Amino acid sequence: MGRNRGRKARVIAKIKGFTDLEPESVNEASGKWISVHRPKGDDSETVSVSFGDESTSSRKGSYELDYCYDRSEGNDLIFSKEVKPLIEDVFNGYNATVVAYGARGSGKTFTIQGSEGKPGLAVLAMAEILSIAEESSKLIAISCYEILKDHAYDHLAPARHEVSILEDDAHGKIQLKGLSQVPVKSIEEFQKLYLSNQNSHKQSQKIIAEPHHRSHKGLIIHVFRGNESNALPFGKMNFVDLAGYEDAKRKSTGSDNLLENNKINKSIYALHNVVYALNANERYVPYRESKLTRILRDSLGGTSKILMITCLNSSFCQDSMYMANLASRSCKGSSKTIPDSTKKAKSMVRPMVVSSSRKSRLVSATTSKPIGNRVRVLENKANVKASALKGRKLFDEACHSTKPKKVSQKESLPLENVSTITEHAIQKEEKDSSSISEVVVSHTQEHFPLQAFSAEESDMAVKATTQETKILDKVNVTDEDDNHDKATPNIDSNAKALSIEADQTIDKENNLLLVNKEASPPISARLQELSNNLKLLYSSTPSCVEIPPKTDVSFEGQVSTEALEPKTPEPRLLINDKSEIVDTSCNSWKAFSARSSRMKNSLVDEYLRFLNTASKEDLKRLKGIGEKRATYILELREESPEPFKDLDDLKEIGLSAKQIKGIMKKEIGELYN
Numbered sequence: 001m002g003r004n005r006g007r008k009a010r011v012i013a014k015i016k017g018f019t020d021l022e023p024e025s026v027n028e029a030s031g032k033w034i035s036v037h038r039p040k041g042d043d044s045e046t047v048s049v050s051f052g053d054e055s056t057s058s059r060k061g062s063y064e065l066d067y068c069y070d071r072s073e074g075n076d077l078i079f080s081k082e083v084k085p086l087i088e089d090v091f092n093g094y095n096a097t098v099v100a101y102g103a104r105g106s107g108k109t110f111t112i113q114g115s116e117g118k119p120g121l122a123v124l125a126m127a128e129i130l131s132i133a134e135e136s137s138k139l140i141a142i143s144c145y146e147i148l149k150d151h152a153y154d155h156l157a158p159a160r161h162e163v164s165i166l167e168d169d170a171h172g173k174i175q176l177k178g179l180s181q182v183p184v185k186s187i188e189e190f191q192k193l194y195l196s197n198q199n200s201h202k203q204s205q206k207i208i209a210e211p212h213h214r215s216h217k218g219l220i221i222h223v224f225r226g227n228e229s230n231a232l233p234f235g236k237m238n239f240v241d242l243a244g245y246e247d248a249k250r251k252s253t254g255s256d257n258l259l260e261n262n263k264i265n266k267s268i269y270a271l272h273n274v275v276y277a278l279n280a281n282e283r284y285v286p287y288r289e290s291k292l293t294r295i296l297r298d299s300l301g302g303t304s305k306i307l308m309i310t311c312l313n314s315s316f317c318q319d320s321m322y323m324a325n326l327a328s329r330s331c332k333g334s335s336k337t338i339p340d341s342t343k344k345a346k347s348m349v350r351p352m353v354v355s356s357s358r359k360s361r362l363v364s365a366t367t368s369k370p371i372g373n374r375v376r377v378l379e380n381k382a383n384v385k386a387s388a389l390k391g392r393k394l395f396d397e398a399c400h401s402t403k404p405k406k407v408s409q410k411e412s413l414p415l416e417n418v419s420t421i422t423e424h425a426i427q428k429e430e431k432d433s434s435s436i437s438e439v440v441v442s443h444t445q446e447h448f449p450l451q452a453f454s455a456e457e458s459d460m461a462v463k464a465t466t467q468e469t470k471i472l473d474k475v476n477v478t479d480e481d482d483n484h485d486k487a488t489p490n491i492d493s494n495a496k497a498l499s500i501e502a503d504q505t506i507d508k509e510n511n512l513l514l515v516n517k518e519a520s521p522p523i524s525a526r527l528q529e530l531s532n533n534l535k536l537l538y539s540s541t542p543s544c545v546e547i548p549p550k551t552d553v554s555f556e557g558q559v560s561t562e563a564l565e566p567k568t569p570e571p572r573l574l575i576n577d578k579s580e581i582v583d584t585s586c587n588s589w590k591a592f593s594a595r596s597s598r599m600k601n602s603l604v605d606e607y608l609r610f611l612n613t614a615s616k617e618d619l620k621r622l623k624g625i626g627e628k629r630a631t632y633i634l635e636l637r638e639e640s641p642e643p644f645k646d647l648d649d650l651k652e653i654g655l656s657a658k659q660i661k662g663i664m665k666k667e668i669g670e671l672y673n
């Protein structure tokens with residue numbers, strides 16, 4: 001069985017065994033749904049987990065993981081092969097983390113906690129730890145916590161209170177204020193505390209008729225240096241049973257659960273982002289993106305050992321496939337989707353959710369989108385041109401005032417040489433991700449706002465943005481994580497302050513421009529305005545998206561006044577939705593459909609812009625957006641000034657693209673009333 005050779009986190013899967021309650025026919029059918037292939041003669045020793053019925057060639061996707069335990073393989077085996085080695089590390093002073101995650105009902109609790117007569121990994125580990133502690137005279141204590149709607153609660157205290165996280169940035173240590181540590185001497189004591197507590201929590205929820213909330217449940221086993229009450233902590237082992245992943249799109253319950261669901265999914269992504277960054281040896285590790293990753297920080301980073309267990313449901317489950325996809329991505333710190341995936345499976349490779357605005361810029365820079373969308377994004381972003389200008393000026397100053405300090409051999413790029421860094425960042429980015437495409441191209445926008453770009457120019461724009469994003473990221477490394485990796489290029493505090501200021505300036509001005517809550521007109525008014533503009537576009541030859549024939553492509557200026565004068569129509573080129581250049585003069589149908597698709601895109605943009613900027617009251621005027629969704633939208637906007645960049649982002653608020661189109665049709669219909 002292959003180890004994760006040098007990588008921090010080992011990412012494995014466990015296919016849930018059949019339960020006695022499931023009828024034979026279900027078992028037979030689901031037996032075909034997931035299959036595991038161990039590549040012969042491949043010394044990488046990874047496995048590929050395939051979804052779909054191979055006998056009918058309806059294969060949906062294959063994902064490469066470090067290992068996968070079959071239905072028949074139990075917790076005992078996983079314990080001896082995977083967890084026992086980590087216990088040795090804990091007794092050598094390291095921290096370790098074992099996480100079970102997966103779709104709802106995929107066997108996470110069964111894996112971590114176990115069931116009657118079938119102990120889970122945490123119970124088996126505790127038995128082993130207690131026996132080693134007895135031999136080596138070490139004190140063992142446990143803490144249990146629960147993360148509910150991004151708040152952590154102590155699970156062992158009689159009156160469950162909130163736990164706060166104190167981060168000692170200088171040493172990368174975490175202190176969990178308000179979290180009890182209870183010494184444990186026997187497995188019976190442990191089971192009483194750990195298992196009965198989980199059950200009593202469920203009981204109490206029933207008694208007070210609380211709705212059943214899904215939460216992440218964590219157990220920390222602390223190993224101390226000696227067995228005195230004042231003994232110092234030595235190593236700790238974490239077990240986390242994550243709340244089940246569920247695609248927000250399929251949720252039919254109320255908005256409360258929708259919000260809860262979104263928070264759960266976000267924290268699952270956040271954890272994978274951390275594991276991804278650690279496995280890829282990234283300099284920036286986004287621990288601060290969720291409560292869970294903040295709590296686990298000192299048991300994920302540094303010398304800690306990580307075991308990620310993807311629990312897969314044997315029955316048909318799209319969510320299981322998505323979890324495997326996510327797992328394979330974090331497995332090697334790069335996407336390991338095997339190319340036979342269908343289009344649908346590919347579409348499931350979504351960008352990770354990162355909340356801060358600058359991180360969302362990074363995310364958008366690594367997500368592949370057609371050029372039509374890029375142009376749309378460019379148009380949207382033209383609005384923040386002014387802020388980008390000012391922000392960049394500060395940012396440039398920040399870059400130029402930096403001095404090269406301690407840099408590893410591999411990364412020994414002088415920081416004042418911005419272009420070298422850029423090239424390096426771009427090359428790395430290009431290597432890491434199959435395509436860098438969707439971008440916010442503020443460099444280019446400064447000069448060519450509302451202009452259409454050829455593929456080449458868009459690529460230039462991509463590089464320019466990657467440059468800014470990457471450099472900002474490099475600068476920000478010291479802001480959040482400078483203790484984590486000593487090879488991180490250091491930037492003097494002056495530069496750092498300036499870069500932060502630049503970032504804040506961009507964010508602040510974006511907010512000013514985009515989040516003008518008081519003045520946000522209702523969407524129907526905006527659409528009316530847009531519709532008028534579009535009529536104008538139809539009646540006048542030059543438009544903001546048209547480009548002259550290729551022979552005299554010029555990007556100087558936006559709209560030529562000369563072109564407004566009546567003259568014999570010249571061939572006009574237009575970029576349509578599919579990134580094709582359409583000569584509008586020779587085929588009126590093509591011209592019409594290109595314009596129509598652009599109009600549709602503009603309407604979608606307008607709708608997204610409305611969600612990104614409207615006041616709560618205005619948001620509520622939209623069909624499908626009630627009080628709770630409006631509140632959630634405002635919450636998302638607090639995390640990122642522009643949370644909705646394309647229709648896919650609306651899944652965040654539980655709306656499918658289809659629902660949105662329905663809403664928009666209604667809004668457009670009203671324009672003609």
Ligand SMILES: Nc1ncnc2c1ncn2[C@@H]1O[C@H](COP(=O)(O)OP(=O)(O)OP(=O)(O)O)[C@@H](O)[C@H]1O
Pocket residue numbers: 015016017018019102103104105106107108109110111115243244245311
């Ligand atoms: N390997 C297995 N063998 C037999 N039964 C199993 C196995 N794994 C899980 N089960 C059973 O399947 C059911 C669901 O498992 P479990 O509660 O562990 O899922 P979960 O992923 O924790 O669910 P949730 O997302 O609701 O927290 C339980 O009845 C459990 O006993």
